Amino acid sequence: MKVVETEKAVGMVLGHDITEIVPGEFKGAAFKKGHVIKQEDIERLLRIGKEHLYIFELKEDELHEDEAAVALGNLICGKGVYFTGTKEGKVNIVAEQKGLLKVNRDLLDDINDIEDICIATIQGDRIIDEEVLIGGCRVIPLVIKKEKIQAVEQILKNKGPVFEVKPFRTLRTALIVTGSEVYKGRIEDKFGPVIEKKLAQFGNEVSLRTILPDDLEAIKSAVLDFKSKGAELIIVTGGMSVDPDDKTPGAIKSTGANIVSYGTPILPGAMLLFAYLDDVPVFGLPGCVMFNATTAFDLLLPRVMAGEKVIRREITRLGYGGQCLNCKVCLFPNCHFGKC
Numbered sequence: 001m002k003v004v005e006t007e008k009a010v011g012m013v014l015g016h017d018i019t020e021i022v023p024g025e026f027k028g029a030a031f032k033k034g035h036v037i038k039q040e041d042i043e044r045l046l047r048i049g050k051e052h053l054y055i056f057e058l059k060e061d062e063l064h065e066d067e068a069a070v071a072l073g074n075l076i077c078g079k080g081v082y083f084t085g086t087k088e089g090k091v092n093i094v095a096e097q098k099g100l101l102k103v104n105r106d107l108l109d110d111i112n113d114i115e116d117i118c119i120a121t122i123q124g125d126r127i128i129d130e131e132v133l134i135g136g137c138r139v140i141p142l143v144i145k146k147e148k149i150q151a152v153e154q155i156l157k158n159k160g161p162v163f164e165v166k167p168f169r170t171l172r173t174a175l176i177v178t179g180s181e182v183y184k185g186r187i188e189d190k191f192g193p194v195i196e197k198k199l200a201q202f203g204n205e206v207s208l209r210t211i212l213p214d215d216l217e218a219i220k221s222a223v224l225d226f227k228s229k230g231a232e233l234i235i236v237t238g239g240m241s242v243d244p245d246d247k248t249p250g251a252i253k254s255t256g257a258n259i260v261s262y263g264t265p266i267l268p269g270a271m272l273l274f275a276y277l278d279d280v281p282v283f284g285l286p287g288c289v290m291f292n293a294t295t296a297f298d299l300l301l302p303r304v305m306a307g308e309k310v311i312r313r314e315i316t317r318l319g320y321g322g323q324c325l326n327c328k329v330c331l332f333p334n335c336h337f338g339k340c
């Protein structure tokens with residue numbers, strides 16, 4: 001550490017806490033060790049009686065914690081994500097827009113494995129609103145070797161960033177409500193409104209719709225017909241389990257759709273079917289999606305709406321964290337459900 005005249009210390013790093021006492025009002029650290037001295041600090045420092053300061057001397061190959069946090073923020077934040085100014089050596093990572101939060105877990109782990117680097121985050125693959133906190137990053141010591149940040153750069157090269165928020169798309173959506181009891185008017189359709197409400201979260205609505213009895217051929221024809229009419233997302237409700245009248249899985253299969261998963265390791269929602277008819281995602285939704293606040297559908301729909309192709313292994317992995325606790329007040333997505 002070297003001694004520097006206070007008036008010449010702008011931009012330099014304070015080497016120790018500076019205590020200020022104003023009788024009857026204040027006693028405490030006016031400036032903390034590690035603070036980067038600004039022009040507006042000079043008068044206050046002189047009023048505390050500090051005409052000279054101990055200053056940290058950063059070597060050529062070192063970065064102050066504030067600079068390091070900013071360098072990290074620049075490296076790890078991708079599209080739809082920004083980071084705030086530094087406070088006590090840390091920056092916050094925040095969503096710039098509403099969308100699907102993506103966190104590259106492998107890159108995150110590799111970076112956090114570097115000693116003295118810290119990135120904390122919420123889990124990804126969930127809806128995030130604009131201006132919501134995603135995480136924070138910082139380095140641990142007050143000064144860090146530049147090579148540590150260069151190591152982060154190397155990890156991310158051609159692979160990064162760690163964080164991204166993908167905007168949701170508008171998809172021309174078809175809804176096929178099945179159930180002879182609904183078709184024949186014995187009961188009112190309660191599934192349709194639930195689906196509309198869930199789609200509305202993404203600014204999406206139902207463009208094509210029909211109500212059908214539990215008839216395999218009728219359901220199959222409707223799926224193919226809506227596909228030919230330009231549906232970009234097809235949702236079929238009801239008839240998904242094991243009763244003789246449950247025709248929906250067979251009907252979706254008979255369209256030639258590629259079944260990604262029928263039987264998801266998620267509760268509620270085990271009877272959900274997810275398929276692609278060419279590139280069009282097709283959901284078969286069991287009755288629980290109408291009844292429960294949160295199900296397998298809420299885990300997969302955000303990814304589909306962000307334009308992601310969902311593969312079987314990704315659904316398989318959802319078993320870990322796939323049991324909803326059916327809390328009295330549902331906090332989803334701020335809970336473990338679907339966070340593998």
Ligand SMILES: Nc1nc2c(c(=O)[nH]1)N[C@H]1C(S)=C(S)[C@@H](COP(=O)(O)OP(=O)(O)OC[C@H]3O[C@@H](n4cnc5c(N)ncnc54)[C@H](O)[C@@H]3O)O[C@H]1N2
Pocket residue numbers: 177178179181182187188189190191192237238239240241242243246269270271285286287288289290
């Ligand atoms: N023996 C078994 N029974 C059930 C199983 C099982 O594995 N073995 N799974 C249960 C699970 S889990 C669920 S979830 C439901 C799946 O239900 P489905 O998708 O087959 O639904 P449905 O049988 O068509 O209807 C169930 C129930 O919901 C009413 N419903 C359906 N659609 C509508 C609508 N559009 N509007 C209003 N009400 C609707 C329907 O009338 C029935 O009361 O199966 C469990 N059973």
Ligand code: MOO
Pocket residue numbers: 266267268269270271272286287288
């Ligand atoms: O699996 Mo049902 O599809 O859980 O309630």
